[in-house]
Amino acid sequence: MAYDSLHDFVQKLAAAGELKRIAVEVDPILEITEIADREMKLPQGGKALLFEKCKGAQFPLLINAYGSAKRMALALGVENVDDIARELGGLLKAKPPTSFKEAIALLGTAFELRHAKPRSVKSGLCQEVVQSKPDLATLPIQKCWPLDAGRFICLPLVITRDPDTGARNVGCYRMQVIDERTTFMHWQLHKTGARHWRRYRELKKRMPVAVALGGDPVYAFAATAPLPDGIDEMMLAGYLRKKSVEMVKCGTNDLEVPADCDFVLEGYVDPEEKLDLEGPFGDHTGYYTLPEPYPKFHIERITHRRDAVYPSTIVGVPPMEDFYMGTASVRIFLPVFQMNFNEIVDMALPAEGVFHNLVVVSIKKQFPYHAMKVMHGLWGMGQMMFTKIIVVVDEDVDVHDTREVLFRLCANIDPDRDVIFTKGPADVLDHATPVMGFGSKIGIDATHKIKGESNTRPWPPLIEMDEVVKKRMDELLRHVAR
Numbered sequence: 001m002a003y004d005s006l007h008d009f010v011q012k013l014a015a016a017g018e019l020k021r022i023a024v025e026v027d028p029i030l031e032i033t034e035i036a037d038r039e040m041k042l043p044q045g046g047k048a049l050l051f052e053k054c055k056g057a058q059f060p061l062l063i064n065a066y067g068s069a070k071r072m073a074l075a076l077g078v079e080n081v082d083d084i085a086r087e088l089g090g091l092l093k094a095k096p097p098t099s100f101k102e103a104i105a106l107l108g109t110a111f112e113l114r115h116a117k118p119r120s121v122k123s124g125l126c127q128e129v130v131q132s133k134p135d136l137a138t139l140p141i142q143k144c145w146p147l148d149a150g151r152f153i154c155l156p157l158v159i160t161r162d163p164d165t166g167a168r169n170v171g172c173y174r175m176q177v178i179d180e181r182t183t184f185m186h187w188q189l190h191k192t193g194a195r196h197w198r199r200y201r202e203l204k205k206r207m208p209v210a211v212a213l214g215g216d217p218v219y220a221f222a223a224t225a226p227l228p229d230g231i232d233e234m235m236l237a238g239y240l241r242k243k244s245v246e247m248v249k250c251g252t253n254d255l256e257v258p259a260d261c262d263f264v265l266e267g268y269v270d271p272e273e274k275l276d277l278e279g280p281f282g283d284h285t286g287y288y289t290l291p292e293p294y295p296k297f298h299i300e301r302i303t304h305r306r307d308a309v310y311p312s313t314i315v316g317v318p319p320m321e322d323f324y325m326g327t328a329s330v331r332i333f334l335p336v337f338q339m340n341f342n343e344i345v346d347m348a349l350p351a352e353g354v355f356h357n358l359v360v361v362s363i364k365k366q367f368p369y370h371a372m373k374v375m376h377g378l379w380g381m382g383q384m385m386f387t388k389i390i391v392v393v394d395e396d397v398d399v400h401d402t403r404e405v406l407f408r409l410c411a412n413i414d415p416d417r418d419v420i421f422t423k424g425p426a427d428v429l430d431h432a433t434p435v436m437g438f439g440s441k442i443g444i445d446a447t448h449k450i451k452g453e454s455n456t457r458p459w460p461p462l463i464e465m466d467e468v469v470k471k472r473m474d475e476l477l478r479h480v481a482r
């Protein structure tokens with residue numbers, strides 16, 4: 001289901017009993033975070049919050065809109081995110097790919113099948129109002145945590161094009177405000193936006209950038225999804241909302257933005273301009289990321305809808321709203337992992353592992369050291385390369401039940417035999433690696449051991465009650481007063 005605007009989604013949230021309106025004035029400097037953080041820490045992620053009066057700004061702010069399994073599904077217009085995974089899995093199984101490259105091409109075809117291709121239109125509500133002088137101070141941009149270097153735009157859709165192929169990329173990269181028309185652009189080393197920027201630098205060409213905020217909530221989700229470089233996130237958005245995204249051209253460059261979004265910041269990055277230190281910023285990791293050099297984004301024009309709502313989120317000590325976004329990505333893309341590794345049964349990135357720190361994967365084990373094959377495979381797949389700890393368990397383990405995973409982990413491993421260390425690219429946000437962007441990884445095989453895995457003893461069975469006795473006792477207990 002497609003939403004016409006973020007405003008439309010706000011109404012849907014309200015109708016579903018999933019929205020709290022905050023009518024008193026609240027300061028985007030720290031105060032919104034304190035209220036939103038308390039809400040995000042409630043069981044099942046609390047409610048979405050609409051701050052109607054943001055101190056010093058002209059627009060309301062929506063936060064925690066994706067912050068529960070129910071709201072994440074609502075944002076994608078489905079009852080349950082697994083429905084999307086099932087459908088995508090079915091499409092991909094129709095013609096199983098023979099290589100990763102083919103799998104990616106197939107993903108593109110699957111999106112096109114739904115007529116999900118973005119469509120160019122001549123005008124859009126996002127251009128209803130053109131600010132006579134671009135001024136970020138009109139937006140309720142948060143300073144999230146006390147040691148943050150300033151205010152940060154936390155849920156932007158950063159739109160760039162590959163200067164060689166023209167392929168569009170839409171990534172969610174935080175933007176630290178420098179002044180009323182300049183921000184930093186925090187595309188990290190391994191992300192597609194950064195690759196485009198490095199290519200513009202080689203070509204010594206100014207890089208057009210457009211930043212869209214809001215619109216159908218599916219857009220921001222698509223911008224955070226780990227799509228392979230070269231696949232347009234607006235195609236995924238169209239596929240998910242079952243309707244092509246209408247794109248309108250910016251006024252100051254040739255980039256296109258979703259016509260229904262709430263705000264558009266048009267501008268450029270000059271790849272030859274000196275980098276400056278961005279950050280610190282209270283991050284997904286639960287710690288502040290240290291200042292690092294990043295390029296600046298110069299804003300030439302700001303446009304917005306008349307009924308614009310500013311979308312935001314906060315990241316910090318888990319669980320936070322982004323856990324639900326990350327989980328939805330994993331659910332939706334599980335069929336893609338399974339296409340490459342048909343032994344994978346399920347996968348979970350627990351909230352405590354803040355995305356890449358911990359991946360638990362269950363497999364249908366078929367041969368000695370099978371778990372290690374899966375670990376190496378995952379470390380070689382896109383953003384999975386950042387994973388610090390991979391735990392492989394047997395197919396009968398519920399990877400979403402951390403207690404069960406810990407039980408199997410502790411029970412089934414002989415550390416010397418079952419743990420491997422390796423090295424590779426790391427999340428640049430990880431403060432624990434000795435150097436930025438590179439670190440060690442650990443893989444733990446918590447599956448049952450079989451012949452050929454340096455195990456000289458038989459593996460004992462797991463304690464389980466006899467099914468017939470269980471059924472009999474179910475029946476018996478029904479008659480026992482509680």
Ligand SMILES: Cc1cc2nc3c(=O)[nH]c(=O)nc-3n(C[C@H](O)[C@H](O)[C@H](O)COP(=O)(O)O)c2cc1C
Nearest residue numbers: 171172173174186187188191192193224225226322
């Ligand atoms: C709330 C939120 C904020 C994010 N901020 C950043 C960021 O500042 N820089 C970054 O490189 N990735 C950030 N990410 C992760 C990227 O959006 C994600 O890796 C995405 O897949 C990148 O897209 P790309 O592969 O097109 O570059 C953030 C994700 C979320 C959910």
